[in-house]
Amino acid sequence: MSAVAGIDAATAAPARLIAADEPPPYSIKNANGTSPFLLTCDHAGRRLPRALGNLGLDGRELERHIAWDIGAAEVTSHLAARLDAFAIAQTYSRLVVDCNRPLASPTLIATRSERTDIPGNANLTDAQRRQRVDEVFRPYHARIEAELDARRAAGRRTILVTVHSFTPAYLDVSRPWQAGILYHHDTRLAHALLHLIRAEGEWVVGDNEPYSVSDTSDYAIPVYGTQRGLANVELEIRQDLIADADGQAAWGERVAAWLLRAGADAGLI
Template sequence: MSHPMKADDVSRLLSADEVPPVLEENVRGASPLLLTCDHYGRLFPRALGDLGVSESERQRHIAWDIGIAGVVQRLAKSLDAHLIAQRYSRLVIDCNRPPGVPSSIPVLSEATPIPGNENLAPAAAEARRIAIFQPYHDRIAQVLDQRARERQPTILLAMHSFTPVYAGVARPWHIGTLYNRDKRLATMLLRLLHAEGDLVVGDNQPYAASDATDYAIPVHAERRGLIHTGIEIRQDLIADAAGQHAWAERLTRIFKQVLEESGELGLIVGDPADPAL
């Protein structure tokens, strides 16, 4: 394993020839659905080496959301929805955590130490925020502002996957819906998912959204009054292309039904000039 550099400025963290943090597909998609994917990728900036983490660990769920990339790419196409995803590993900086909290740049992920994150200087942490976290969330905000100006209704879907076993305990859910203060879409989805008849569905399981543990839902969705939910799919179900295709097909059908019933949700466009929304 290489010894990481303690990047203390943006230019050292991401060079001009490195992959940009934001990936977008179907930018002009006509669907009200906007897909976000905080843990899409597992890249490491060249300046940070491998953070002292082995390749086998960097392939695990501690580094990214296994399988979700293939699902969201298919969904963006089948639903004609705009996808905004983030390519760098959550071990560099977690784009679904408020900057500054311990889990934002973890020194321990489950039982795996992250040596390159230990004793990180404030300037180095800020460099990661500026180079990776901020461009991703700025782009989401920019798109939401534009959609609001154009009076285009928006339903935000924060897409994730979860490990089938955590801390030695098997998780029974195939899929879960996550929410914090607003359960409108989650309630509809729970009904539609249960109606499938072959799914164990989590209601704010395996995680519950909160201001302390999430970023996209409280900041981008709740502050704007947007219809939204977090989606978690168990990783063993989408670890290969066949599983990703099957789940994308299932969710395409379900989300089309959501859109057909969207009058019940009372779609809110939101005003980018009003931070109280």
């Protein structure tokens, strides 16, 4: 048996994936935020654990959307400050394990993304897959669950907002939207946002576009929104609009204002 990153070749037992001197799988902003909003950013980071090398990819590939949601982490930070909201962001690339996928999803650990093969994700053993789930996916979600449990025990209202970004084109097909409002079964906040943004007349906003939420393709909204009965929405912002600090600050301020107004319009705050 040949050695594989993160695996002891003699025993096939997983070594530690995240070394002691590497960052934890999530970071927290505004841990003591007092507002009802709770923000998650599942694809915030593009870091790879050293044990995985570069997954067989050219470094330029790791700067693309296949590795992370460009600009989403910074927008989330602006929202946390503007809304006085608790925010949690994933540290490691979605190519290690996608924290917005059910564990049974075939894209939990992608072997191909868009037109790019991911060599380091091919032919993983069950032990290697389990290691990524145990060291990245589970700690991130355990922290979210702990926060939600504490808020419920304290009788605090929670509005779940997940923050993502999307590419201006996908597989050579242009996307006309500047932002997208995604939802599952609970439409209260989503519909209020859609009505508000469209009434302003400045932005092309997608209604469950460029993606839609489902039990088989998503984790955060079905598990934390639907199953817990929380008001929720998934926000998508086009990446070219938030690729630099000015855009991130502007969209953070804009989206915060939308959330506050739409939350009030929907009777949630």
